[in-house]
Amino acid sequence: MSISVKDLRPSNVTPVPLSALVDGWALNSSPDWNGVEVYGVTVDSHDVAEGEVFVAIPGARAHGAQFASKAVKAGAVAVVTDRDGAELLSSEVELGVPVVEVADPRAVAAPLAARAYGNPAERMKLVGVTGTNGKTTTSFASFAALEQAGENPLIFCTAEIRLGDVSIYPERTTMEGPVIQRILALGLEQGCRSAVIEVSAHAISLHRIQGMKFDVVTFLNLQHDHLDYYHTMDNYFAAKARLCSSEFTRRAVICVDDQWGQRLAAQCDVPFVTYSAYDPQAKADWTVLEKSWDLDTISTDVVLASQSAAAPSSSVKLSVPVPGEVNVQNAVAAYLMTTWGLGLSADQVIAGIKRLSVPGRMTIMSTRDQRRPLVIVDFAHTPEALESVLRTVRELTPGRLIVVFGTDGDRDASKRPDVGRVAAENADILWVTDENPRYEDPVQVRGQLLEGIRKVRPELKDVIEVITCRRDAIREAIRSAQVADTVMITGKGNEHYQEFNGVMHPFEDTIVSAEVLDAIFPLD
Template sequence: MPQLSLHTIRTLSKADRETGRLLPFYNGVSVNSQKVVPEGIFAAIAGYSTDGHRFLPQAAEAGARLMLTERDPEEVLAEIGRDDIGVMQVPDIRAAVAQLAFAYAGNPQYRLKIAGITGTNGKTTVSTLVHQALTKLGYKAGLMGTISVAIGSESTESRLTTGDPEQMAEAMAAMADAGCTHLVMEVSSHALDQKRTDAINFDVAAFTNLSHDHLDYHKTESAYLQAKKRLFDGLSTDAIAIVNADDASAAEMVRDTQAAVWKISMAEGGLRVLRNDARGIEFEMDNTRIASPLSGHFNVYNLAMAWLMLRAFGCTAQNAASALQSCSGARGRLERVPQPVPEQAQGSGPTREAITLHPLPEVFVDYAHTPDALRNVLETLRKMAAQRQLTVVFGCGGDRDKTKRPVMGHIASGIADVVIVTSDNPRSEDPDQIMRDILAGVSGGSAETHTETDRRAAIAQAISQAQPDGLVLIAGKGHETYQEIRGIRYPMDDVALAAAALQKRAETARATSSQEQPASRKEA
């Protein structure tokens, strides 16, 4: 079993003062008092919503024998009231935890080529595309992000965009042990601000875009930008930074980086779109044509970034383009819900002819939960819809940035023909109040607006009432298979709900068609 020596702990944490009973070796580090191990280290972090110092007695009871703190170690030891505990004061406890967690895991980050992607929107799509492409090119790669943590083709569900240092170090060790050579990971602004990734030396870092989000945490757009910027400030001279130069924050993002900077830009002429419609995308960059089944202006940037990241990993231009051509991207990102498969005519069953006579609306599910993302997806579907009816179902998450709610209501009502405001993940908030916050921005829009607190009912309503040739967007939750209400995650899958609503509409149409057929035709 690996251990951390007292010398290593002192060195990596840059300890200032210490007191109490100190052991020569310790068994790992944790910021969760429920996860400490016997003779382990507990880091008492004064966090965003709770103070780890409150749990010092529980950590000691669970077996922690060294406490890390930024406070006076003598006072902390007195609070614990035990003589078998050591306390160490460190100047930056979050940075110390990152270094110690990775050291305890054997520093697996040095056994992988690592790419990190940050930005408000597009992180999941880009990371998934790169992971899928690397796999197609024969590499065994890891993936860490909003949807899952994957080792090669095996994946487990993820609960955070970027995990805590212990989780990341453990996952990277498993990846390296399994033979992975590359890792693609999403890097959130929270993780960067909390220094969770400080022990990672990124070979490649990418910036997608920056827009309104997470102001409940960062308070200002400037602080949000500076958090993202930390990814690039920490790059070495051997690393490569890739930025969407058409975003207003791109120049500031890489202003202080030591890495080589690669840019993506339509405005500067380096990226030329050849086709962007419902059938997919084709564009040219650096004399290479790249095609994809994905749609949308925003996906041109996502694909271009994925292609450059593959190039930064050492893939040839053509191999990277060929691999991306068959990549599907991430679940819940402009995902088309399959239409019901008509049964062949037999007995009294439905017929293919009945399906043809009663077309169904096209339904898409997307994770868009920020103003910019919602606008991008709606504008993409608006172009696809042309003169057809466009319906959007969406809500906003509770205990998150409240200022974006009316903004998203304004965007939805300005682009869609029908808006159904519903519940997202209300968490501890009243879902009806969240909906009222959204509706405050809808006034003045041209859309027909409805409210329905029950998300299941809202999805069913949208699909049952949409015009036969219309488009329906269900936004906000994407890949998620739950709805979080007051700390409990209840099963809920937008794709499954939409598929069931389409099936019900198809069955109703077939039944109606059967009843309306002339008797002679039925007998024939």
């Protein structure tokens, strides 16, 4: 039986009276709240358990109050909503449960849930990771360090929610606030002592982590993404910067390799350390003195040194089993968060990071040998990430660099020409295909990629557009490869699906490329 997030609820909740739960946020009170006991909180009528409060949020597409009666039928014992929601409900059929009015339901959903589940986050070591790229890898590296140190962590990230033996592929990077709170509560019941949470900018803006206080967080970088939602890089930065402030954390680890990290360090109001992965001369508390990576041994090695006057000569060697320069930034962030931030022993953290594994990020599907080309699945989906990853792989490719890629529909369209341009500048042969068109016309999405490619190759030399399906693109790209070539399949990592018009079609680059490799380059 497959487990979903809906199955992850704590079993020993001490019920909280409704009046106590909403105290401080409710704009009114009513006698019919008396005797109502609450066992949890949800914002989604599809995800309600008996005794929970349904928080009806005014959304971009609908008002949650429209789904209140469905939530009540599923077991909700009260509805928390705003004035519009309350009016909508008073004009509807009798709900049969109390309606509590608050100013901003979205902002209170996570704090209400924290209260309902006994503030689980306050009883764990909490690590938060933000940045445009590298969050998942850094989260897994921090998880590995915590696991090694016996802190029994759970992890929420784009690639996986993992709690003990349970592993779920999540719909989103950062889940809704009530979902996070209840999984933390379940984690506590199962003996978890720590949690690593990948925090998207959307999660901060949409209050999914509202009320949480992390022990330590990191800011990795800010690159071109999500401008459909934020419009400007300044707005996007402001959202992410909040995670590194006293609103959400006690300490911060800031990478100052880009102007945004430098700006953040200048405004940070909690104790913080800075580091640079790229410039040994940078003005930072920690710098990387040596780094190397290898696709055959599947590793990245790093020598990190403290620049602090108090410990000028201390240096640390990290060995990271994920190849590529970008992973230097990620590994150092995880090291500093768990040692300086949480006080874990450096030896345990180093041993933990050495055992790191990250699904769908620089995953080597076949190493180069007499019979097979090197084939890698990666999740690069911004121009900067694609550029770094292609440069890394180029250095280690004696033959041609072949890339299979696309870009998402219904997400930041402004980055598409840059993704195309970067691929054309850094790879030899380009197979252009689909990622998740969602509700957009795939021809239009690919057209914007091709627009960028044409800036570098006006005649589209060595560019093949595959209009049938991604599987064909992967198969034909691998079929065309000789052993000296490298095939990079980017953009979807370990995503389990392709989304077309709201329908999720099972599809995974790692599975498809393994099947294709076995068919075209059999080992026996």
